[in-house]
Amino acid sequence: MSDPLNINTDLARRLLVGFLHEEITRVGITRAVIGLSGGIDSALSCFLAAEALGPENVLAVRMPYRTSAPESMADAQKVIDQLGVQHLTVEITDMAEPLLKRFPEMSNVRRGNIMARTRMIVLYDQSSAFGGLVVGTSNKTEIMLGYSTLFGDSACALNPIGDLYKTQVRQLSRALGVPASILDKAPSADLWPGQTDEKEMGLTYEGVDRLLYLLVDQRYKPEECIEAGFDAGFVQMVVERIRRNHFKRIMPPIAKVSRRTVGYDFLYLRDWGT
Amino acid sequence: MTSFNLGLAQIKTRLGDVRANLDKHLAYIDDAARQGVDVLVFPELSLTGYVLQDLVPTVAHKPTTDDPVFAELLAASRARNIDLVVGFVDEDARSRFFIAAAYISRGEVVHVHHKVYLPTYTMFHDGRFFAWGDSVRAFDTRFGRFGVLICEDFWHVSAPYLLWLDGADVMLFSNASPGRGLSDEPRPDTARWVEHVLQAYASLFTAFVAHTNKAGYEDGFNFWGGSAVFDPDGLMLAQAPYFDEALTVTRLDLNQLHRTRYSLPLLRDERHALVAREITRITAGAAGARDKGQ
Numbered sequence: 053m054s055d056p057l058n059i060n061t062d063l064a065r066r067l068l069v070g071f072l073h074e075e076i077t078r079v080g081i082t083r084a085v086i087g088l089s090g091g092i093d094s095a096l097s098c099f100l101a102a103e104a105l106g107p108e109n110v111l112a113v114r115m116p117y118r119t120s121a122p123e124s125m126a127d128a129q130k131v132i133d134q135l136g137v138q139h140l141t142v143e144i145t146d147m148a149e150p151l152l153k154r155f156p157e158m159s160n161v162r163r164g165n166i167m168a169r170t171r172m173i174v175l176y177d178q179s180s181a182f183g184g185l186v187v188g189t190s191n192k193t194e195i196m197l198g199y200s201t202l203f204g205d206s207a208c209a210l211n212p213i214g215d216l217y218k219t220q221v222r223q224l225s226r227a228l229g230v231p232a233s234i235l236d237k238a239p240s241a242d243l244w245p246g247q248t249d250e251k252e253m254g255l256t257y258e259g260v261d262r263l264l265y266l267l268v269d270q271r272y273k274p275e276e277c278i279e280a281g282f283d284a285g286f287v288q289m290v291v292e293r294i295r296r297n298h299f300k301r302i303m304p305p306i307a308k309v310s311r312r313t314v315g316y317d318f319l320y321l322r323d324w325g326t
Numbered sequence: 327m328t329s330f331n332l333g334l335a336q337i338k339t340r341l342g343d344v345r346a347n348l349d350k351h352l353a354y355i356d357d358a359a360r361q362g363v364d365v366l367v368f369p370e371l372s373l374t375g376y377v378l379q380d381l382v383p384t385v386a387h388k389p390t391t392d393d394p395v396f397a398e399l400l401a402a403s404r405a406r407n408i409d410l411v412v413g414f415v416d417e418d419a420r421s422r423f424f425i426a427a428a429y430i431s432r433g434e435v436v437h438v439h440h441k442v443y444l445p446t447y448t449m450f451h452d453g454r455f456f457a458w459g460d461s462v463r464a465f466d467t468r469f470g471r472f473g474v475l476i477c478e479d480f481w482h483v484s485a486p487y488l489l490w491l492d493g494a495d496v497m498l499f500s501n502a503s504p505g506r507g508l509s510d511e512p513r514p515d516t517a518r519w520v521e522h523v524l525q526a527y528a529s530l531f532t533a534f535v536a537h538t539n540k541a542g543y544e545d546g547f548n549f550w551g552g553s554a555v556f557d558p559d560g561l562m563l564a565q566a567p568y569f570d571e572a573l574t575v576t577r578l579d580l581n582q583l584h585r586t587r588y589s590l591p592l593l594r595d596e597r598h599a600l601v602a603r604e605i606t607r608i609t610a611g612a613a614g615a616r617d618k619g620q
Binding site: 325 | 338342343509542
């Protein structure tokens with residue numbers, strides 16, 4: 053039997069490019085804005101957007117902080133050069149620094165959140181200036197595990213890759229020709245020197261994607277995952293992470309007092325009327 | 327009439343914009359008529375779009391001559407001498423809303439089918455917004471006896487089985503099927519499943535089975551198209567492309583019915599009185615199947 057995480061990359065490309073093209077142009081917009089970090093997720097989103105809208109209609113924004121790894125800028129440049137998308141570099145150090153200095157005892161997580169949200173401000177400003185929708189770059193693994201900053205890197209108008217696990221992002225990126233240096237490096241939010249996703253979360257993407265596939269896609273109970281060979285502590289940790297981070301996946305609950313309330317019984321798709 | 331041209335209008339829709347969708351229907355009708363199409367089948371909810379939610383009461387129409395939308399469709403069918411299957415929201419006299427398909431011929435509504443199975447699970451919420459239909463009937467057309475089903479109706483073998491017993495030799499299925507299940511296969515898992523059952527129905531009922539699916543996206547849902555026609559031998563006669571809008575035209579040779587059914591007399595040998603007896607027994611028995619509908 054084939055690996056259930058293997059995807060047909062031609063079909064995935066067709067679906068996701070079509071999604072971006074139709075869901076952006078149907079609201080009367082022809083352009084997109086993407087924060088390009090130098091990592092694989094934003095590189096893939098950028099490749100898909102360039103194919104969907106034409107590279108001249110995509111603005112890739114690099115937003116380094118003073119401690120960002122220089123390789124990140126260089127890898128992002130490779131994507132820009134290869135695709136021929138429009139590009140802009142907005143250093144966020146001057147924006148973030150006053151707040152960071154105000155609270156010198158700040159933890160790495162707080163600092164990282166401020167950087168992610170600062171980048172969101174830049175992207176949404178460019179969305180207005182360039183006239184393009186912000187294309188998301190979060191994959192299914194990080195959405196399920198809540199490995200993102202609310203209103204930061206998770207903020208977007210639409211997301212082409214949010215139903216692909218990290219290992220599937222790698223497959224599709226390879227098929228689309230994302231530069232090798234991006235495919236091969238350890239995934240990192242690059243919020244502080246030496247940070248990697250896998251080290252910070254205490255797991256490997258290979259392992260957690262297989263578990264998430266069973267838990268989420270196949271609706272296995274945790275004990276069935278353990279019977280299937282996963283470590284009990286690992287299963288428990290992942291199940292708890294999914295539950296604890298669910299607030300990041302939904303709109304904030306509104307206290308219902310009227311007969312008709314947004315989120316519960318005022319139900320329309322975004323595409324209403326288009 | 328021993329043969330006719332069947333057209334599958336695999337269209338994208340504007341969600342909740344009946345006027346825009348009607349204009350697209352009229353354009354496809356013109357194009358199909360020019361190509362000699364006799365019967366043109368549109369997807370499920372082709373006049374409204376699929377994921378309607380709270381738009382349901384605002385897009386409902388009645389399949390009557392005094393309804394402005396149907397007046398234009400009826401006129402087009404008469405002017406172009408083309409039969410149509412269109413998908414719409416039907417509101418009955420007591421304000422129950424149905425997912426419906428109308429068969430229109432020569433300026434008249436010949437038959438209206440209300441979706442009898444409303445999927446209300448996973449990504450589907452039909453049962454929250456719509457009332458279920460309560461009949462499955464074949465009907466006579468100028469090209470023979472037909473049946474129409476909508477989407478989830480044909481995920482239940484009983485619905486096409488009833489059409490078969492009621493005399494339908496051509497089954498027209500309209501659908502708004504979102505693609506799901508990405509694997510290493512070149513088509514979504516949903517497409518694989520639907521194509522299997524279409525082929526199975528055509529083979530087991532020795533009938534023509536045609537399927538028109540929607541194209542395009544609604545929010546994150548993709549509608550995979552791939553509309554197809556199978557003959558009474560279970561052979562695929564034509565298939566539209568996956569995902570894109572298309573008008574696909576096929577000639578149905580109705581003589582294939584008697585050729586297939588002479589060598590494979592499944593209809594002749596079908597024992598529906600036995601089936602009826604057993605269903606009566608099973609329904610009455612304590613261990614019987616639950617019946618959701620009335």
